[in-house]
Amino acid sequence: MPINDGIDVISVGLTFKRFLDIAIQVNQAVAVVTDNDGDYMEKITKKYEDYACFEGISIFADDRESLKTLEPQFVDANKANLKTLCDVIGLKHKDCDSPQRVVDYMLNNKTTWALRVFEAKKSVQYPRYITDAVTWCKAE
Numbered sequence: 001m002p003i004n005d006g007i008d009v010i011s012v013g014l015t016f017k018r019f020l021d022i023a024i025q026v027n028q029a030v031a032v033v034t035d036n037d038g039d040y041m042e043k044i045t046k047k048y049e050d051y052a053c054f055e056g057i058s059i060f061a062d063d064r065e066s067l068k069t070l071e072p073q074f075v076d077a078n079k080a081n082l083k084t085l086c087d088v089i090g091l092k093h094k095d096c097d098s099p100q101r102v103v104d105y106m107l108n109n110k111t112t113w114a115l116r117v118f119e120a121k122k123s124v125q126y127p128r129y130i131t132d133a134v135t136w137c138k139a140e
Contacts, residue, residue, distance in 0.1 A: 002134065002137070005137070005138055007134070007137045007138070016032065017050075020032070020051055020057055023056065023057065024051075024054055024056070024057070027056065028056065029056040029057070029058075029137070029140035030056065030057050030058075031058050031059075031060060031133040031136055031137050032048065032057070032058070032059045032060065033060045033061070033129065033130060033133045034059070034060070034061050035061065035062075035068060035069045035070060036061045036062055036063065036064075036065060036067075036068060037068050037069070038065050038066075038068040039065060040061065040063050040065055043061075044059060044061045044063075056140070058133075058136050060129045060130070060132055060133040060136070061129055062127060062128075062129050069107075070127070071103050071106040071107050071110075072099075072103045073127040073129075074106065074124075074126070074127060075099050075102050075103050075106070076099075076127070077124075077125040077126060077127045077128070078124055078125050079099060081125075082096055082099065082102060083096055084122055084123075084124060085102065085124050086102060087122060088116055088117055088120040088122050088124050089102075089105070089106065089109075089112075089113040089116050089117065090112070090113075090116055091105050
């Protein structure tokens with residue numbers, strides 16, 4: 001768990017800039033983990049350009065615009081063992097024959113699948129940008 005490593009995880013939604021501004025003032029390292037929403041240049045590069053010069057702030061997002069949000073990124077990270085992911089999130093194997101079906105299920109059941117991954121006994125793979133963020137936080 002991140003908290004065991006001294007990492008606090010919060011969701012701030014649209015008020016992220018206020019949190020980043022506060023983090024700068026109190027010299028607190030912050031990793032922003034976010035979706036690219038299909039436009040990496042606009043939604044990541046330009047959106048966070050005011051914070052690029054601060055060492056204690058790092059932005060983590062998948063740069064593949066075809067994978068707009070966490071759900072398709074998560075399915076992509078588990079494409080080699082999709083059946084395990086389906087077991088973990090509670091999706092029947094007959095619905096697991098297509099990665100898009102898994103993505104659709106996850107998009108329509110965001111809290112459910114996330115909680116099931118959180119509580120799972122089986123391991124699944126996380127998208128690289130998320131593991132990179134955790135690694136960065138541990139180093140800070």
